[in-house]
Amino acid sequence: MKIIGIIPARYASTRFPGKPLADINGKSMIRRVYEQASKAPSLSKVVVATDDKRIYDHVKEWGGEVEMTSVNHPSGTDRCIEVLKRQNETYDVLINIQGDEPFIDPSQIEMLSNSFNNKETQITSLAKKIGKKEELFNPNNVKVVIGESGKALYFSRAVIPFVRGVKSDDYLEHANFYKHIGLYAYRTDILREIGKLPLAKLEKIESLEQLRWLSADYKIDMKITEIEALSVDTPEDLLKLTNKT
Secondary structure: OOEEEEEEEOOOOOOOOOHHHOEEOOEEHHHHHHHHHOOOOOEEEEEEEEOOHHHHHHHHHOOOOEEEOOOOOOOHHHHHHHHHHHOOOOOOEEEEOOOOOOOOOHHHHHHHHHHHHOOOOOEEEEEEEOOOHHHHOOOOOOEEEEOOOOEEEEEEOOOOOOOOOOOHHHHHHOOOOEEEEEEEEEEHHHHHHHOOOOOOHHHHHHOOOHHHHHHOOOOEEEEEOOOOOOOOOOHHHHHHHHHHO
16 A cells, blocks of 8 residues: 655745745655655655745755646645546555644554555544643634544533533543544545545534535544644644644
8 A cells, every 4th residue: 555645835824924934943745744754664755745936945954755736726635636646556545644733743653554455444643641621622623523433423622421410520520532633644546535525514514624525424533632733733832842842
């Protein structure tokens, strides 16, 4: 089984323009993501997918593999599909690696890769059990409800499931809640299919792309991880991260 890892990287960002090129103790964020992903034994190839010449030139400088993509892609998934179409080799699985997690753990990539040993797996992603009330009620943390078979039932920015008859302060004592970790892996034939799907109503309401796939009856296998890599959304996040390294 051949697996390609693709790291979408945009220069434009409302909260943090130029984020992929931000310096973290002597190395750019995109270089750190690339080097961490390259440690995953299952990946045959790692590619940065960008729409910006500055990022492209930077990755070329230190010998990374990078491809320019259209500036019109609405999501990282679309950027991944464009790069996949250009490959001379055939890949069975594509892993979409977040470009703002400079210390991503390669074992998480391996966890996703191994899930495709099951030929029925279409899409797979990660979730981490929520242990703090602040995490649970933060709408920036996407929650996922997982069925008995290990597949995602629904994703939401709201607290799900609702615990009837229980005060919100006591929710964590009465149910398991899971935070979605945004690392995706797709069987490549499935990725090509979902790339053709129109926007779904639920996706528009929640602003969550994965609801498009669920709405179209694709299955997302969820793997539980204990690891949550530090991500960078703002310059303040970068400062905190730099102080910890």
